[in-house]
Amino acid sequence: MALLEVRGLTRHFGGLRAVAGLDFSVEQGEILGLIGPNGAGKTTVFNLVTGFVRPTAGEIRFEGRSMVGLRPHAVTARGVARTFQVVKPFPGLTVLENATLAAFPRHARRRDAEAHAAEALDRMGLAPKARILASQLTLMEQKRLEMARALATEPRLLLLDEPMGGLNASEVDVASEIVSRLRATGLTVVLVEHVMKAIMSISDRVVVIHHGEKIAEGPPAQVVQDSGVISAYFGRRAGA
């Protein structure tokens, strides 16, 4: 049974079909890349899966149980964590406080929550910055914090929304390395990304979305050759 199954997922915003009859699955332990041109509906898919937006139709099953209608905190409680495209730290709180808040829902006592939080920070290399205010971190550090916070919720599935956005080439490599290591610890990852280098190097499989629909699926090297994918990104050659 797939860890996450999405069937016929649909979401309309007024007259706009943001997501239309989308089907895909995520297997335990894989890194799935979700790509597509801008406006294809990728972040909407994340919002649907994590409960920030309700589907107009369709089914979302995590570990066999439906998640449709759950609010985001309940989705997180089930074991699905996400990061945001534009990072959303708690700016006035320290790095450790940020992570502790994520651990609190599972560990009522502050000491336990802090311990789990510290561990998550450690995995992301943020331990030295524990007492720094989140608003004073660099972008790369804030992205690490975003991931550390997600890890502190003890997820089994991690949804990363454009984690490489705004990073330079060497930072992208570091981030890709981090994601691979996470998978090695048993996490399953779905990655929305525009930075092709990252997607190609770490994804096991890729799903391509265009106009809210899946237009291709398969190993990265194969998908990138698909003519439908190419025309979605670049358009058709004039006269072809």
Add this chain to the structure above:
Amino acid sequence: METLVQSLVSGVLTGALYAMIGVGLTVVFGVMRIINLAHGEMVMLGMFGAFWGQALWGLDPFVSVVVWVPVLFVGGALVYRFLLRKIIPGGELNTLLYTAGLSLLVANLALLLWTGDYRTINLRYAMSPMRPFGIAVPIPLAIAFGLALLITGALYLFLARTDTGRAVRATSQNAEAAVLMGIDVQRIAMLTFGLGTALAGAAGVLLAPSLYLYPTVGEILIVKCFVIVVLGGLGSIPGAIAGGILLGLVESLGAVYVSMALKDGIGFVIFLLVLLYRPSGLFGVGKA
């Protein structure tokens, strides 16, 4: 039938004055995203201006509009320039609370200066109502209505035909783009706040002969004003006009056909429903 027509007429007449107050609030919101809780006090100042104008200098209230509008315009501009401008960067809620403080300050200063006694303005030429087609129309209200139309018409011409008016509309639509187009947004903001205050004050002057005057009247007015402005869509002038007239009608018809007591309540319930389900106003033109 006659009662119905009577109610409709009263409703429209009062509604037009409500509309003017609402336009003052909405135009300020449109340009600066400020909800000015002290707006009711501006109306109150207009009312008392008319009262003292008559009591001290024998000025007919409808004539004193000419005096008070510029005074309140300047007053409003100064309030913006020296008080509000520093507060706005602190956020919407801070500004809201600041205007709440201002509202309390002005209303209570008025109480200290003029006591809470109810005042009225009596006009010798307006003691009995006109009766066109058998419908009773109080003369002060009719004159107020006429002047309100004039003032609103002038406002429309200003916004539509003058460069400054266009600048105001531009800033209202997109402040950042307005800056890029070379519009001095701070000056426009100051002007707009003065305009909003002047409209409120003018409405106060016009309404003064028709109501009991007391310093805390702003409290009820500001609440009605929200209802109007939210109904019509925050930031929309035609919306505020429509909202004002609608509220006037709802209150007038409600007082006759539902109950005197509950007519205010109806307004609030509609207000909540609009906020929840149609935040851009009944006509969908607001900027909520």
Add this chain to the structure above:
Amino acid sequence: MRRAAPWTIGAAAALGLPLVVHDPFFLHLCILVLMWTLLGSAWNVLGGFAGQVSFGHASLFGMGAYTTIMLYLQAGIAPWWGIPIGGVVAAATALPIGLIAFRLRGPYFSLSTLAMAEIVRLVALNWEEVTNGPVGFLITDLPPVRILGTAVNWEAKEPFYLAITLLTLLGLVATYGLKHSRLGAYLVAIRENEDAAEAVGIDTVRAKVLTLALSGFLAGLGGGFYAFYFRYVDPDAVFPIALSMEMVFIAMVGGLGTVGGPLVGAVFLTAIGETVRARFQVGHLVFYGLFMMLAIRYMPEGIWGRLHRLVAGRWQGRGVAAGGPRGAA
């Protein structure tokens, strides 16, 4: 525990005051200050800790007042039961209000609470069969009670002073407890970034609702006390907008989101307000308005926050200005 020392001393001093001071006017002033501290704390729980600025808290206060007075006059239920029940009823009233208001953000939340408070006032004014309409309720006799052998003299200020001191201490302890609880931490997260809070597993709706219930309970306690001290409850006394705004001002001028803020705010504003009222009868809220404006402009962290900064050299509590996006969608 070091920080508890001044509070414990203060509480002991407050409780012991009637042994030393007997001037009825001064005790009356203290009663008012304490009552407003309780009400300011009630508002602060929602406004300062949860970041939800309500302009309608008078509705909760008034529900407490009406419940308590009606239970006494119509069912003979004594104040020491009636006041807590008033608190519970107020908390229960807060829930449907929250249900509606929490769907809105920022200034729209605030305005909706104002509208709902007005609706409550109008219902009280017009539902004459239940609430006596504008006439309200009047207590003529308070229950004969003996404590430790002596009959309680309800004409004196002392019994009321002690009652409000206990209630206010309860309010302050509750506020302190909230601040240091997991729920308090959740509220900070919600204030900092509500979406992120939800994403890390915090049930933001439940947190806000629980906080609202506590806020309502405390406001209702204050209302119940009001009913017994002033012995007269009518819609204009307990439901007016001005009363809601007073609660806001006391909490904000004192120090939003702090435990001591409402106390400082109440002392400061009530003392000035009552002095003005004694001299001029009307317009006593003029300084509330003035200090609110001054506070927002120059001291967004409130008097308490500023004092703390000067004394301890670090932030205590957050002013509205210093906090993050206040629920802007």
